[in-house]
Amino acid sequence: MIVRSRVSAAVRQPALWLAIAVLAVLIILVALPLAGLIAATTGDDGDGSWGDVLASPMSQALFWQPLGGSLLVGLGTGVIATLIGAFLAWIVVMSDVPGRRVIGVLAAIPFALPSFAIALAWESVFRNDRIGGTTGLLFSLGIPVPDWLAWGPVPVILTLVAHYYSLSFLVIAAALANVGGDLVAAAELTGASRARVAARIVIPSVAPAVLSGFLLAFAEGVSNFAVPALLGLPVRFQTLSTRLYGAISTGDSARGYVLSILLIVVAGVILFIGNRTTGGRSFSTITGKATRARVTRTGGWRAPLAMIAWAIVIITAIIPGIVLVVSTLLRRTNSFDSGFTLHYWIGESDPSISHGMRGVLRDPTVLQATGGTLGLGVVVALGSVLIGLLAAYAIRQRPQARTANGAISLLAYVPFLIPGVALGAAFIAQFGAPIGPFGSLYGTFGIIVLAGIAASIPFAFQTAKSALGQVAPELDEAAVLTGASGPRRLARITVPLVSRGLANGGILVFVTMVRDLSVVVLLVTPATPLLSMMTFRYASEGFAQQASAITLIIAVISVAATLLARLLEKSRDGRPERNLS
Amino acid sequence: MTRRPLRHTLSLSALAACGLAVTLVGCSSPATSAPADDVDWDALSHEELVEMATEEGEVNAYAFTSRIAAIEESFEAEYPDIDVVASDISSSELITRLATEHTAGSATADVAYVSDAPVVVTELLADGVLLPYVPSRVSDALPSEFQEPLPANRLSTKVLMYNEEAHPDGPPVTKLWELTEDDWSGRVVLVDPNVRGDYLDLATEFSLRADEMTSAYADHFGEEIALDDGVPDAGLQFMKDLYANDAVLVDDTDTVNAAVGVTGQEDPPVGFTSYSDRRDNEEEGWALQVASGVAPSPGIVFPAYLGVTANAENPAAARLLIDFMMGDDSATGGPGFEPFYVAGDYPTRTDIDTPADALSLDELAAWRIDPEASAEHRSDVADFLLTIQ
Numbered sequence: 001m002i003v004r005s006r007v008s009a010a011v012r013q014p015a016l017w018l019a020i021a022v023l024a025v026l027i028i029l030v031a032l033p034l035a036g037l038i039a040a041t042t043g044d045d046g047d048g049s050w051g052d053v054l055a056s057p058m059s060q061a062l063f064w065q066p067l068g069g070s071l072l073v074g075l076g077t078g079v080i081a082t083l084i085g086a087f088l089a090w091i092v093v094m095s096d097v098p099g100r101r102v103i104g105v106l107a108a109i110p111f112a113l114p115s116f117a118i119a120l121a122w123e124s125v126f127r128n129d130r131i132g133g134t135t136g137l138l139f140s141l142g143i144p145v146p147d148w149l150a151w152g153p154v155p156v157i158l159t160l161v162a163h164y165y166s167l168s169f170l171v172i173a174a175a176l177a178n179v180g181g182d183l184v185a186a187a188e189l190t191g192a193s194r195a196r197v198a199a200r201i202v203i204p205s206v207a208p209a210v211l212s213g214f215l216l217a218f219a220e221g222v223s224n225f226a227v228p229a230l231l232g233l234p235v236r237f238q239t240l241s242t243r244l245y246g247a248i249s250t251g252d253s254a255r256g257y258v259l260s261i262l263l264i265v266v267a268g269v270i271l272f273i274g275n276r277t278t279g280g281r282s283f284s285t286i287t288g289k290a291t292r293a294r295v296t297r298t299g300g301w302r303a304p305l306a307m308i309a310w311a312i313v314i315i316t317a318i319i320p321g322i323v324l325v326v327s328t329l330l331r332r333t334n335s336f337d338s339g340f341t342l343h344y345w346i347g348e349s350d351p352s353i354s355h356g357m358r359g360v361l362r363d364p365t366v367l368q369a370t371g372g373t374l375g376l377g378v379v380v381a382l383g384s385v386l387i388g389l390l391a392a393y394a395i396r397q398r399p400q401a402r403t404a405n406g407a408i409s410l411l412a413y414v415p416f417l418i419p420g421v422a423l424g425a426a427f428i429a430q431f432g433a434p435i436g437p438f439g440s441l442y443g444t445f446g447i448i449v450l451a452g453i454a455a456s457i458p459f460a461f462q463t464a465k466s467a468l469g470q471v472a473p474e475l476d477e478a479a480v481l482t483g484a485s486g487p488r489r490l491a492r493i494t495v496p497l498v499s500r501g502l503a504n505g506g507i508l509v510f511v512t513m514v515r516d517l518s519v520v521v522l523l524v525t526p527a528t529p530l531l532s533m534m535t536f537r538y539a540s541e542g543f544a545q546q547a548s549a550i551t552l553i554i555a556v557i558s559v560a561a562t563l564l565a566r567l568l569e570k571s572r573d574g575r576p577e578r579n580l581s
Numbered sequence: 582m583t584r585r586p587l588r589h590t591l592s593l594s595a596l597a598a599c600g601l602a603v604t605l606v607g608c609s610s611p612a613t614s615a616p617a618d619d620v621d622w623d624a625l626s627h628e629e630l631v632e633m634a635t636e637e638g639e640v641n642a643y644a645f646t647s648r649i650a651a652i653e654e655s656f657e658a659e660y661p662d663i664d665v666v667a668s669d670i671s672s673s674e675l676i677t678r679l680a681t682e683h684t685a686g687s688a689t690a691d692v693a694y695v696s697d698a699p700v701v702v703t704e705l706l707a708d709g710v711l712l713p714y715v716p717s718r719v720s721d722a723l724p725s726e727f728q729e730p731l732p733a734n735r736l737s738t739k740v741l742m743y744n745e746e747a748h749p750d751g752p753p754v755t756k757l758w759e760l761t762e763d764d765w766s767g768r769v770v771l772v773d774p775n776v777r778g779d780y781l782d783l784a785t786e787f788s789l790r791a792d793e794m795t796s797a798y799a800d801h802f803g804e805e806i807a808l809d810d811g812v813p814d815a816g817l818q819f820m821k822d823l824y825a826n827d828a829v830l831v832d833d834t835d836t837v838n839a840a841v842g843v844t845g846q847e848d849p850p851v852g853f854t855s856y857s858d859r860r861d862n863e864e865e866g867w868a869l870q871v872a873s874g875v876a877p878s879p880g881i882v883f884p885a886y887l888g889v890t891a892n893a894e895n896p897a898a899a900r901l902l903i904d905f906m907m908g909d910d911s912a913t914g915g916p917g918f919e920p921f922y923v924a925g926d927y928p929t930r931t932d933i934d935t936p937a938d939a940l941s942l943d944e945l946a947a948w949r950i951d952p953e954a955s956a957e958h959r960s961d962v963a964d965f966l967l968t969i970q
Binding site for chain 1: 647666668669670671673674676677678681682684685686687688697699700703704767768770773774775776777778781829830831832833836839840841842843846849850852864865866959960963964967968970
């Protein structure tokens with residue numbers, strides 16, 4: 001009797017069903033590809049890869065040193081990016097620093113720029129004579145640049161920080177905006193010092209966001225391949241991702257997959273530690289009461305703070321942006337001597353330039369690819385934000401279900417550590433053959449969308465989780481008393497309250513999707529051209545200007561999307577209050 | 582994930598139904614999976630092949646080079662009723678994609694144009710994913726080594742290049758072993774062979790040519806080579822000494838080109854890169870030149886393969902495209918070979934002239950890799966390189 005009533009109670013629990021549904025989706029999109037990855041590394045297919053990686057004369061160079069490199073880069077990127085992101089978020093949301101709105105817009109841009117643009121900007125200043133060719137500005141002025149500053153972990157970390165602090169900034173700014181001014185004011189009335197207010201109220205209330213920002217920057221840092229390859233290899237600095245891509249591209253994919261599984265394990269440990277350190281310390285700051293963030297008077301600090309904030313965004317957003325623009329205008333790659341031209345944008349075919357390729361704006365496939373890219377970005381953003389929101393909501397509804405929640409958190413965190421090529425291959429294996437009565441998804445837009453969603457769940461989940469962490473549970477409980485159904489409560493109360501967080505998640509997914517290549521490369525067909533494929537094609541054939549031009553189009557689309565989301569948010573401001581008052 | 586052997590089953594009834602009955606539209610319909618063929622492709626006349634291909638009306642090609650777009654244009658100009666659908670992706674992705682699609686039994690390309698020959702041998706040929714097709718009209722002019730295991734239409738290179746502006750009197754090195762000496766410490770640039778397959782092929786070739794490396798060592802240093810502990814042969818000893826001499830590893834061929842080639846350098850490095858990249862000298866402001874005459878060899882030449890997929894939906898059009906890309910009977914190979922007719926790359930057909938402005942293949946004297954031998958040996962070389970980092 002007791003058992004039966006428990007079961008029937010469980011059946012009647014919508015939260016349980018939600019958790020089951022979320023897990024099912026994550027299993028199909030993430031766990032199965034992951035299982036395929038593991039299967040490929042064991043048995044005959046694996047060819048002894050685990051032993052090679054972990055216990056062989058190669059282990060040192062193949063795993064242990066790169067592991068050190070990855071941890072250094074991941075933690076360095078995660079910590080510094082989070083500090084900078086948090087600082088800028090505070091400047092933009094809570095300070096009276098001049099031009100903070102513009103800073104807020106600019107701080108979201110670096111993520112939309114390709115990481116190589118920032119790496120190139122670094123090289124154009126700090127490159128020394130280590131590998132020959134054209135040296136950077138400092139070296140040509142006669143200032144010796146030591147190898148540690150030009151190559152290896154220092155420039156790799158700083159370049160990645162310049163790229164990924166946007167993640168922490170967006171997530172933390174969204175959280176800070178929800179810290180009610182009345183809360184701070186109340187604390188100040190009790191005589192609490194500014195430091196005490198910060199330590200006891202502001203910081204705890206944005207802790208989930210800080211953790212999410214750190215986790216995203218960490219994962220991006222360890223999975224990035226382009227930057228460590230460009231700036232690390234010349235001094236033989238290796239990370240797991242350079243080893244992983246190297247193994248796959250030299251034909252030893254099983255070994256590459258072993259490395260990526262180990263990378264996932266490392267990330268899982270970091271996720272676990274992160275959740276433990278901040279667990280149970282989050283504050284509910286979204287109470288449904290209309291509050292505005294309180295502006296902190298910075299007094300004499302105003303000018304120096306403004307200078308620091310402006311310097312950060314100028315160095316990371318404006319300068320790399322200019323580098324990118326200029327690189328599309330140079331007649332000759334990376335050389336100012338031979339002058340500027342608009343040929344690569346609008347030129348007619350000229351056999352003496354780029355093997356007769358016409359300017360990108362004259363290429364009809366560019367327009368078609370722009371449409372395809374936008375469509376993919378929007379659909380994937382909507383899909384993964386929905387899944388991310390439901391996953392975060394499911395966890396919140398059943399805090400006692402630790403195992404299930406741990407599984408959801410992990411599955412929603414690791415996808416972008418699965419190498420894109422492996423994820424793509426897993427999707428072909430999974431959806432390539434017709435499934436039951438359904439036809440094969442392969443070669444359709446649908447499979448690209450599914451793979452895109454799988455790959456970008458981490459952004460959507462982390463942003464949704466940090467936003468939900470601030471919503472006071474009393475609001476939901478009050479609505480339960482009114483008899484509102486679960487979906488209705490989610491749609492009418494929770495979603496409007498966390499809309500800013502969700503919008504940020506959507507932007508992040510959209511931006512990654514429009515420029516991401518690794519996931520889609522195995523799945524696209526010529527019928528669905530994408531801008532990222534075009535960049536790759538131009539870059540791999542040495543057409544640097546055309547590659548930069550397409551990259552710039554991608555960046556403009558991303559920035560436009562970010563601004564659009566901001567505008568939408570503005571027009572929504574006040575609506576939650578109105579609904580609830 | 583990519584190494585499962587797959588036995589392609591031939592359906593006799595399907596064979597009988599299709600056969601040479603070119604008027605049967607159903608045979609080329611994409612709906613049928615694994616359209617097996619009993620067609621004796623070599624026995625078909627060109628006209629018959631064109632007729633069957635036109636009936637299919639489409640051919641799907643994966644290529645590792647964007648120059649496939651030019652082929653698409655010229656092929657469609659030649660055969661207006663056949664639509665070429667071309668995708669270009671990198672060789673390693675192309676190989677993964679073909680292998681996975683084959684395993685999943687999903688729709689795939691008809692033709693693959695692919696580099697990374699040793700990986701093709703282990704990942705695709707062993708599993709029967711790709712089949713050879715050598716048009717009978719070119720087989721006399723195509724040396725047998727370029728017919729097996731898949732036909733190659735051209736050869737590319739990874740050879741030692743130097744900056745001819747800084748060294749107008751010829752290469753600054755005449756022997757590979759010089760690169761392991763103090764003069765060249767920190768001044769030899771190459772892409773990390775553990776990152777890129779073609780550079781792993783180069784390192785593998787040093788090892789396979791250990792005898793030549795041994796005698797070249799004796800020629801240069803005047804004494805017999807003494808291998809370090811754990812170093813299996815003279816070729817790998819060369820790699821170890823090169824690494825120990827602070828060779829600069831980078832991630833990309835263009836980085837090598839720029840490091841070696843940029844003009845205005847006082848003391849530029851040398852590096853291993855593609856001879857054909859010299860054609861970009863003027864556009865990019867480089868002064869790349871091949872270090873010809875370097876003993877025992879300046880580097881390697883390797884093939885780009887053409888293959889028909891085992892499950893091709895358009896088997897006739899696939900073969901017609903390969904026929905087209907093998908070039909016509911003119912001295913430059915005509916429109917089907919035109920995108921590949923560049924100085925520093927080499928047509929495999931003996932009746933096509935070597936492009937002007939480049940050394941002939943004999944003058945270059947680079948080692949020709951044997952993809953099957955490389956395939957067997959290269960993972961050992963990759964492992965060895967990981968122990969000498």
